[in-house]
Amino acid sequence: MKPVVTITQTFPDSAVERLRQSFEVRYNGSGDSLTPEALGKAAGESDALVTYLSDKIDQSIIAKGERLKIVANYGAGFNNIDVASARAQGVWVTNTPGVLHETTADLTWALILGAARQIVPADRYTREGRFHGWGAKLFLGHDVHGKTLGIIGCGEIGRAVARRARGFSMHVLYHQRNRLPAEDEKELHAEWVPLERVIREADFLTLHVPLTPETQYMIGGKEIAMMKSTAYLIHTARGKVVDDLALVQALREKRIAGAALDVFENEPELTGGLTGLDNCIILPHIGSASYATRETMAHLVADNVIDALEGREPRTLVPGWKQG
Numbered sequence: 647m648k649p650v651v652t653i654t655q656t657f658p659d660s661a662v663e664r665l666r667q668s669f670e671v672r673y674n675g676s677g678d679s680l681t682p683e684a685l686g687k688a689a690g691e692s693d694a695l696v697t698y699l700s701d702k703i704d705q706s707i708i709a710k711g712e713r714l715k716i717v718a719n720y721g722a723g724f725n726n727i728d729v730a731s732a733r734a735q736g737v738w739v740t741n742t743p744g745v746l747h748e749t750t751a752d753l754t755w756a757l758i759l760g761a762a763r764q765i766v767p768a769d770r771y772t773r774e775g776r777f778h779g780w781g782a783k784l785f786l787g788h789d790v791h792g793k794t795l796g797i798i799g800c801g802e803i804g805r806a807v808a809r810r811a812r813g814f815s816m817h818v819l820y821h822q823r824n825r826l827p828a829e830d831e832k833e834l835h836a837e838w839v840p841l842e843r844v845i846r847e848a849d850f851l852t853l854h855v856p857l858t859p860e861t862q863y864m865i866g867g868k869e870i871a872m873m874k875s876t877a878y879l880i881h882t883a884r885g886k887v888v889d890d891l892a893l894v895q896a897l898r899e900k901r902i903a904g905a906a907l908d909v910f911e912n913e914p915e916l917t918g919g920l921t922g923l924d925n926c927i928i929l930p931h932i933g934s935a936s937y938a939t940r941e942t943m944a945h946l947v948a949d950n951v952i953d954a955l956e957g958r959e960p961r962t963l964v965p966g967w968k969q970g
Contacts, residue, residue: 649693649955654680654701657720661944665951669694686710694951699723700914705731716954718947721934722746723884724964725857732967739967740950740960742943744802746934751806753933754882757906758850760927761878763787767924788849788876788903790814796848798864799855799883800826800836807852808834819844822855845872850880857884867892870902879905882933890917897923908933 648670653662656675665671672688674680679700680688689695689703689711696718697703703717708731716738717727724741732739760766768785771777795811797804797820805826808818818836820826821844831838845851845865851873855861865879866889873879879902881888890911896902904925911917913931920928934940950960 650691651694651696651951651955652688652692653696654685654688655698655720657696657947658941658944660941661948664945664948668952669955682707689714693955694718696720696947696951697726699726701726703727703732708732708735708737711735711737716740716951716960718950718954718960719964720943720947723856725884727964729964729967738950738954738960739964740947740962741964742946743962745942745946746939747802747806749936749939750803750882750933751810752936753908753929754803754807754852754854754880755810757880757882757908757927757929758852758878759790761880761904761906761925762790762850766927788878790816790850792816793849794819794847796820796844796851797836798822798841798844798851798853800834801854803882804852804854805830805834807854808836811835819847842872845869846874848877849874850878852880853883853887855883855887857886862886863889865889865893867895870896873902875901876903878903881905882908885909885911885913890920893917894919894923897925900925 650672651665651669652672654674656677662671662673685701686707689707693713694716699721703726705728708728714737717732719727719741722741722743724739727739729739764785764787791814793816795816795818797808797818800820800822804820811818812835818834819839820836821839821841825838864887870892893905894917897905898919906927908929909931920926934943946962950962953960
């Protein structure tokens with residue numbers, strides 16, 4: 647009997663076919679997430695689960711996986727998985743690092759430019775037939791070149807964002823718990839400063855931290871109040887890093903210039919008031935959504951599954967899996 651691999655949501659065909667060459671693949675191609683009950687059933691019947699961030703793989707799900715060898719997340723994040731419970735049960739947990747940072751950095755810059763120059767409301771205005779000629783005050787925005795870019799979290803994505811800032815002659819400030827080596831700071835033209843200074847001085851504040859107990863709601867009402875009135879908040883990290891209610895209030899009162907979000911606090915549910923704001927871009931979590939990157943991610947997932955089911959250690963275990 648072939649090992650069973652359950653794929654919980656839509657997945658690139660080429661990676662599905664790779665897995666089908668060696669395993670029995672049970673594939674949910676409906677586009678809808680599996681219910682907790684269906685996830686539990688799948689865990690109990692599978693040797694490998696290919697999961698999304700929207701799949702909550704908690705202790706109760708993992709406990710049902712008596713033959714489960716790996717939970718392979720299709721994404722760089724893995725806060726949807728109880729890693730400690732998986733480790734205790736001997737179940738590998740993997741993600742897809744190192745392949746989506748450049749694509750996510752591209753989207754971050756699309757959001758920076760889109761927010762600063764009011765691209766979305768200007769597009770809507772034009773489509774609605776309201777444009778009747780050039781106007782000196784029509785959709786005035788803020789410059790990006792020469793401004794201060796504040797980066798919170800300078801890992802793979804944060805560094806990729808910083809590299810792009812050189813083309814805009816920006817002053818780059820960054821903050822994270824562990825300072826980068828001096829040679830990396832020099833290459834990136836980036837200066838480490840305390841968190842409060844990044845928040846206070848940034849014209850564009852962009853977030854690139856994982857969701858942990860330390861980063862949950864690290865940007866709330868207090869932090870937003872520190873920002874310049876002309877500043878923009880760019881969020882492509884994890885929804886609960888930001889207090890959306892506090893952000894909505896600040897945007898509504900125009901205490902900051904704007905925001906651009908690819909993730910939300912209670913994703914996919916939008917916080918009340920967000921959709922009525924013209925000074926906020928809202929995207930449906932598409933940071934890694936390029937054809938090439940999503941394909942590469944899928945094949946890394948397949949590599950991890952094949953490794954595990956053929957008796958090898960998967961190549962991209964999540965940080966901390968071996969600890970404890």
